[in-house]
Amino acid sequence: MKHIVMTILLLTSPAVLLAQAHREQGTIVRMRMTECMGPQHGFITAMSGPAAVQANVLCPEYVLVADKVVYVITGKSSDQLIPLAETTYFHLQKNELLIRIDDSTKESRFRIKAMVLRPEWDRSEMLREAEASAMVSHHLGPASARDEQ
Numbered sequence: 001m002k003h004i005v006m007t008i009l010l011l012t013s014p015a016v017l018l019a020q021a022h023r024e025q026g027t028i029v030r031m032r033m034t035e036c037m038g039p040q041h042g043f044i045t046a047m048s049g050p051a052a053v054q055a056n057v058l059c060p061e062y063v064l065v066a067d068k069v070v071y072v073i074t075g076k077s078s079d080q081l082i083p084l085a086e087t088t089y090f091h092l093q094k095n096e097l098l099i100r101i102d103d104s105t106k107e108s109r110f111r112i113k114a115m116v117l118r119p120e121w122d123r124s125e126m127l128r129e130a131e132a133s134a135m136v137s138h139h140l141g142p143a144s145a146r147d148e149q
Helices: 002-021 042-048 118-139 142-148
Strands: 024-035 058-066 069-075 087-093 096-099 108-117
Touching: 058 087, 058 118, 069 118, 108 118
Parallel strands: none
Antiparallel strands: 024 058, 024 087, 058 069, 069 108, 087 096, 096 108
């Protein structure tokens, strides 16, 4: 019985290691500064008093577009910056997305704020762009274009 268990463990361990080493590829397409998300343990923060709450601290929020899923991620501090429009490799671990930035020795951890399937995100982006162009053409109609010349 022990031999069977050991054989199963030996056969499945490379698959587990391969799954952990699997990295996905994506591109950071948007960045904005938002309020930092609080710590995961609200009870501990509440018990530590008002000195632990940081007001008006801004953290970067990124949109990471991968092949199948689009992630909205936030940094844990204001200094977690990622270059825009560059291909990056990442992987998921528990409730976080880990990215190695500029060949650093450590991976930066980001909180996942939202996840959307890529086709849904593409559709919503097309609608958003159509609304924006309609607003521009509505405000800059033929009459206002003549007035500006």
